[in-house]
Amino acid sequence: MKKTLCFAAALLACAPAQAAGDDKTLAWDIVAGLTTEIGPRLAGTPTEAAAREWAKARLTALGFTNVVIEPFTIRGYVRGVDKARLMAPYPHDFAVTALGYSGATPPKGIEGEMVYFPTLAALKAAPDGSLTGRIAFVDHAMKANQDGSGYGPYGDVRRKGPAIAAQKGALGIVIRSVGTDAHRNPHAGVMNVPDGVKPIPAAAISNPDADIVARIAATNKPMRIALTLTGHAQDAMPSGNVIGDLPGRDPSLSPILVACHLDSWDLGTGAIDDGAGCAIVTAAALRTQAGGKPLRTIRVLWAGSEELGGFGGEDYAKRHGGEPHALAMESDFGADRVWAVKTKFAPANKALGDRIVAALTPLGIVFSAGEPHGGTDVEGIMTRQKTAVIDLQQDGTRYFDIHHTPDDTLDKIDPSQLEQNVAAWAAVLGIVANEPGPISGE
Amino acid sequence: MKKTLCFAAALLACAPAQAAGDDKTLAWDIVAGLTTEIGPRLAGTPTEAAAREWAKARLTALGFTNVVIEPFTIRGYVRGVDKARLMAPYPHDFAVTALGYSGATPPKGIEGEMVYFPTLAALKAAPDGSLTGRIAFVDHAMKANQDGSGYGPYGDVRRKGPAIAAQKGALGIVIRSVGTDAHRNPHAGVMNVPDGVKPIPAAAISNPDADIVARIAATNKPMRIALTLTGHAQDAMPSGNVIGDLPGRDPSLSPILVACHLDSWDLGTGAIDDGAGCAIVTAAALRTQAGGKPLRTIRVLWAGSEELGGFGGEDYAKRHGGEPHALAMESDFGADRVWAVKTKFAPANKALGDRIVAALTPLGIVFSAGEPHGGTDVEGIMTRQKTAVIDLQQDGTRYFDIHHTPDDTLDKIDPSQLEQNVAAWAAVLGIVANEPGPISGE
Numbered sequence: 001m002k003k004t005l006c007f008a009a010a011l012l013a014c015a016p017a018q019a020a021g022d023d024k025t026l027a028w029d030i031v032a033g034l035t036t037e038i039g040p041r042l043a044g045t046p047t048e049a050a051a052r053e054w055a056k057a058r059l060t061a062l063g064f065t066n067v068v069i070e071p072f073t074i075r076g077y078v079r080g081v082d083k084a085r086l087m088a089p090y091p092h093d094f095a096v097t098a099l100g101y102s103g104a105t106p107p108k109g110i111e112g113e114m115v116y117f118p119t120l121a122a123l124k125a126a127p128d129g130s131l132t133g134r135i136a137f138v139d140h141a142m143k144a145n146q147d148g149s150g151y152g153p154y155g156d157v158r159r160k161g162p163a164i165a166a167q168k169g170a171l172g173i174v175i176r177s178v179g180t181d182a183h184r185n186p187h188a189g190v191m192n193v194p195d196g197v198k199p200i201p202a203a204a205i206s207n208p209d210a211d212i213v214a215r216i217a218a219t220n221k222p223m224r225i226a227l228t229l230t231g232h233a234q235d236a237m238p239s240g241n242v243i244g245d246l247p248g249r250d251p252s253l254s255p256i257l258v259a260c261h262l263d264s265w266d267l268g269t270g271a272i273d274d275g276a277g278c279a280i281v282t283a284a285a286l287r288t289q290a291g292g293k294p295l296r297t298i299r300v301l302w303a304g305s306e307e308l309g310g311f312g313g314e315d316y317a318k319r320h321g322g323e324p325h326a327l328a329m330e331s332d333f334g335a336d337r338v339w340a341v342k343t344k345f346a347p348a349n350k351a352l353g354d355r356i357v358a359a360l361t362p363l364g365i366v367f368s369a370g371e372p373h374g375g376t377d378v379e380g381i382m383t384r385q386k387t388a389v390i391d392l393q394q395d396g397t398r399y400f401d402i403h404h405t406p407d408d409t410l411d412k413i414d415p416s417q418l419e420q421n422v423a424a425w426a427a428v429l430g431i432v433a434n435e436p437g438p439i440s441g442e
Numbered sequence: 443m444k445k446t447l448c449f450a451a452a453l454l455a456c457a458p459a460q461a462a463g464d465d466k467t468l469a470w471d472i473v474a475g476l477t478t479e480i481g482p483r484l485a486g487t488p489t490e491a492a493a494r495e496w497a498k499a500r501l502t503a504l505g506f507t508n509v510v511i512e513p514f515t516i517r518g519y520v521r522g523v524d525k526a527r528l529m530a531p532y533p534h535d536f537a538v539t540a541l542g543y544s545g546a547t548p549p550k551g552i553e554g555e556m557v558y559f560p561t562l563a564a565l566k567a568a569p570d571g572s573l574t575g576r577i578a579f580v581d582h583a584m585k586a587n588q589d590g591s592g593y594g595p596y597g598d599v600r601r602k603g604p605a606i607a608a609q610k611g612a613l614g615i616v617i618r619s620v621g622t623d624a625h626r627n628p629h630a631g632v633m634n635v636p637d638g639v640k641p642i643p644a645a646a647i648s649n650p651d652a653d654i655v656a657r658i659a660a661t662n663k664p665m666r667i668a669l670t671l672t673g674h675a676q677d678a679m680p681s682g683n684v685i686g687d688l689p690g691r692d693p694s695l696s697p698i699l700v701a702c703h704l705d706s707w708d709l710g711t712g713a714i715d716d717g718a719g720c721a722i723v724t725a726a727a728l729r730t731q732a733g734g735k736p737l738r739t740i741r742v743l744w745a746g747s748e749e750l751g752g753f754g755g756e757d758y759a760k761r762h763g764g765e766p767h768a769l770a771m772e773s774d775f776g777a778d779r780v781w782a783v784k785t786k787f788a789p790a791n792k793a794l795g796d797r798i799v800a801a802l803t804p805l806g807i808v809f810s811a812g813e814p815h816g817g818t819d820v821e822g823i824m825t826r827q828k829t830a831v832i833d834l835q836q837d838g839t840r841y842f843d844i845h846h847t848p849d850d851t852l853d854k855i856d857p858s859q860l861e862q863n864v865a866a867w868a869a870v871l872g873i874v875a876n877e878p879g880p881i882s883g884e
Contacts, residue, residue: 036657037532090479184848208851215478406626409650
């Protein structure tokens, strides 16, 4: 890309663009392009396939080598018509989305008494059979934390709630969106389908809609809801990963793997989840080349089908599990600033870890104890190979305002915070990719 | 309501509730009830009719007298299916709403080249006939101002844009929403239908969707759009006003009219536009009764069909134009704090005006020169009778984030700012309703 710019522009204009403007806007250009030219890219769909072609072309144009699409198939979810209407005591049309792998209603929908549970624990405590012929509503309001730590416990309403309700006989389940905003935009996401449990129709309504339910529940008036969710799960849908390398000077050294995911939920355009991640890791990897090739190869993995269950990361680990990897990192938590770093290094790599922490301090990033998470798309390879892992933890305070909603659009990305991410990643990659000694997680 | 509370509760609990808690939560209770039990109430629809019955029952229960529904009919707009999809150069499904009185497309929609105009002025400058067979897009981004002053000029894209495009031969028109938010929620609103102009299909897309169009337009790639808008205008739809009085001690003195509107756009639940206004004027009117009846009657007008063109205010002026009114006020700009007051008084009422301004100062409200607007629902009576007018101007900084969108829900109301509104209105009404001398606007 720089070459193209240099040839196209006068040399005078080209030099400053290289020094600052070019790299600085590359991450933005990538996520703007992906969200504008492709948009939503639900795993297994033709738009995800179009995104793979887009990614392959883009990575190639940016100078990556060995750029390939590695196909695999998944059990996907084909969205249908999603409708939810409160029928009694007051009519309201809810802003609703089916959960991924929801059971289907008949085309005309189902209707039933809606039983209110303030929390997932209350649903769990309902006697067996008590929901027969009824539709459960779980009103479990998530709160925003900087580190995103609410997503585990609050997200369980979406992940586990449907199977719990099914086991108690429920016709269907509706949840308050797992999200921290106050907009009429529901939050999509997958539900677990445990063996032996037939998935029931399951949906999330927006927080303001859930507020209506909560206000009515407080009056103890009986509620009825009509639910139409005609989507269905489907096997053998095509998906795939896109990978590309920036080869290092020393092919005997194991590479650094940096990942993101290319698929997105279909309601928005996948800007913060996870176009931004692909933009950050790619721009940062390229930035390490500015002073010449580092010692180690940096491989970018734009994984497919993360949202439906980490299929891309699994496939990568299967295909490439025989090739040694030194270190794995992922960016999949939006585009707000990195505020903390967690590392997992072998004791022999302590000095390396210390250099990384020192390099991040000027960017306002603090060391955080505890195990790094890695990320869904690197989890397979990092656990198989016990690679070193670094988390550059992003500020998630507003992440769950937007996550999995129609609002996941480019305007939610703050260019200056996006650039801080690229700078942090480039600082880390510049160090680890030039480390001549062994790098390991244990 | 207070009496009921007193009879129902122990006397000990009743007294403090009267002094503070009762009045303080009444405005909230009204808007919570209206948005929860009724919800959207588009002018002319059965839900607007249900809202009138709700309002009549509520005003009666609150102790208003002569509570009546005054019916009239309107030319309404019946919403149909609204869809907009960018077909080229990249497919995108837009978050879209038809404008009120939009022309209808065939059920299968229309498709055409989309011609980009950055502003309404650019659309106006397009040569006659240059849009034949095409669909215009006007990308006129509104900015937020505290006083809402952007709504006049920016709103003209929605009001006048469709007729201008029609006169240049356009098949249809799509605009960037007249709104200041960044959510996938389009802003509804009426378009003007001048005599002799056949309305073309006209719609607004959300700001993030308009951003996509703008980014593509910057590349000069040709765009095509498919538009399906099946709603239609309909004559003789039933609407009506609800009025109620708090009679004053001296029936010879002309009353104070305080207004709001009961109808709302149908995408949200009409919390800030204008459930809050009805809550504020009603709670404030009742608060003036705490120390005994004021001299003058206070009449509340919950007007119907404001959104489609001020039908309620017109009907009120026609029916009641023969009865003298002293002063007219309206609350129709959300629920955020009052920050300025504008007055229109006859010179003889200067001292009265000064007392009002002085009473508002402790609430953080400053005097603002210039003509008060009054409001759509009092405009008819105030211009016919040259009544005195007071505007309690609310902070509109975030009003157009929410206005006419699905996001117009109860959670957008800040209870403490709502209460400041009630306090400001009650302060004003306490003064004017106890003014023994003549009150006039000129």
